[in-house]
Amino acid sequence: MRSVEEHLSVILARLRPLPPFEQHLLDAHGHFLAEDITAERDLPAFDNSAMDGYAVRLVDVLGASEQNPVILSVEQELPAGIAPSETEVEPGTCARIMTGAPVPPGADAIVPVEWTDAGAVGDGSVRVSRAPGIGQHIRTVGEDVRADQVVLTAGTYLGSRQIGLLAAIGRDLVAVRPAPRVVVLSTGAELVEPGAEAAPGQIHDSNSYTLATAAKETGAEVYRVGMVPDDGKALLDAIEDQLIRADLVITSGGVSMGAYEVVKETLSRLGTVEFVKVAMQPGMPQGFGVIGPDETPIFTLPGNPVSAFVSFEIFVKPALRALQGLGPHEDETQTAVAAESFDSPEGRRQFLRGRLVRSTDNGEHAVTRVGLASGSGSHLMGGLAHADCLIVVPEQVTRVEQGEQISILKLESV
Structure with a gap:
């Protein structure tokens, strides 16, 4: 029986990041950078005004006040978008300037228009009733970004601020x-689509919806195929039909030890997909390998809904990040205080549905198990829908006491 770490290492060893491609900014939004970005010039590229007002020599307005204003001659008009002025601000003069306009030579501060009484003493002059500080309201060249500075590194998510x-x-x-293209399908003769009437012995397919949306939340482009009957040829045909648009395939169901485990029986014969037991609960039966001429990765997850979701979080999500050139998500694994005591079977890592409920006196979060009223079976989706984390209990731990620190895996998107 493999450990969780061993199985994940086997998976990641088979994966390579998808080749990068160039995109215009709006199309690049929502993707991850595949290169470091270096600024080619300073930002701002020139000293410019942060206010509408007057560019002045500070020495000319020192001591200006409401009771003792300074009157300056306005010699220049500087709107935004013009080339830097070559006319120097002379003693006793100033330049009327708009936000974003280049600061003229000789000026070392901006007087906001609110500190003046423009036009009160006649055309061509301005009354200054308050003095700025040296350099005040001037955006200096390179104060934001310097030329040759690395501003974004490879692996950065391109959200609105980065764009x-x-x-x-x-x-x-x-x-x-590129966003990984993920094909999701479910197997099982007992499955029917949501919205259809389930006959006796049938259930509505939830796995393909859960896995498809989980993959979307991880940044993938998803194609949900739906249900495939318990027939080996139909399964292979369905997978082969989808390989042209798949960077990764996910199936659920048909991988355990019982009869009619069509996924396991069919894909085992290919020799490229391995089925193993992993020391975890839920999600012990796992399958992973490659399929098709391009050796497309394929995950065959257990059929129980909670097992399938936990398997996605532990194995498929890191694989999708690897395809995007990313390592593990830094903020997913955290610690919390157990809100209650409970037992755990030895020899398997437990992933229990949990919810952060409050903060303790020292600022730590407390976590409680959810869905206990109906049990903790891997077919029970009610508790999972209300969970915001998975409580992770190591293989060797058989008892967790109330107040004890315990690891949690936060259930979050990208």
């Missing part, structure tokens, strides 16, 4: 990893 930075430094094309 804004790229635009600000003048980049219109960036290399990103």
